[in-house]
Amino acid sequence: MLVEFLVGLVLLVTAVHLYVKSTWSRVTENVNLSGKTVIITGANSGVGQALAIEFARRNTRVILACRSAIRGEGARQNVLAEADRDDDGEVVFRHLDLSSLESVRKFAANTLETEPRYLKIYLSCSW
Numbered sequence: 001m002l003v004e005f006l007v008g009l010v011l012l013v014t015a016v017h018l019y020v021k022s023t024w025s026r027v028t029e030n031v032n033l034s035g036k037t038v039i040i041t042g043a044n045s046g047v048g049q050a051l052a053i054e055f056a057r058r059n060t061r062v063i064l065a066c067r068s069a070i071r072g073e074g075a076r077q078n079v080l081a082e083a084d085r086d087d088d089g090e091v092v093f094r095h096l097d098l099s100s101l102e103s104v105r106k107f108a109a110n111t112l113e114t115e116p117r118y119l120k121i122y123l124s125c126s127w
């Protein structure tokens with residue numbers, strides 16, 4: 001009984017280890033995402049800012065959707081510097097206050113009108 005339990009435990013730990021390892025390798029791969037566009041809300045701090053830098057490093061067009069123009073523009077400069085991107089037209093700030101339906105509608109209409117490419121990724125990193 002104890003032996004069967006231990007064998008089961010070892011198999012479970014091995015399966016979890018293999019799953020985590022294969023998932024991590026996918027996340028850390030240095031894939032080139034040029035031609036793709038990502039919208040990131042809450043991109044001026046925390047998780048959103050870190051993701052914006054990672055996507056910019058992979059040559060994605062990055063739309064930083066933030067409610068403060070000052071923090072959004074500051075984040076844009078930070079992303080460009082951290083990702084070592086000089087094509088600053090591909091990392092853009094757009095105003096979006098998620099607590100206002102009017103702002104959400106404006107953001108959506110503006111994005112549909114001005115984005116030449118189909119959006120591929122949307123990341124919500126705001127409260």
Ligand SMILES: NC(=O)c1ccc[n+]([C@@H]2O[C@H](COP(=O)([O-])OP(=O)(O)OC[C@H]3O[C@@H](n4cnc5c(N)ncnc54)[C@H](OP(=O)(O)O)[C@@H]3O)[C@@H](O)[C@H]2O)c1
Binds near residue numbers: 042043097126
């Ligand atoms: N950090 C973690 O380890 C972790 C783990 C799991 C899940 N999460 C989730 O990930 C999300 C972000 O976490 P975080 O740690 O990165 O938080 P954070 O640093 O506080 O960032 C929150 C972001 O949301 C923005 N935001 C808040 N209200 C907004 C609104 N009405 N319109 C537009 N943007 C708004 C903030 O903008 P302002 O600067 O203008 O306030 C800020 O950029 C949260 O939902 C959290 O629950 C975080």
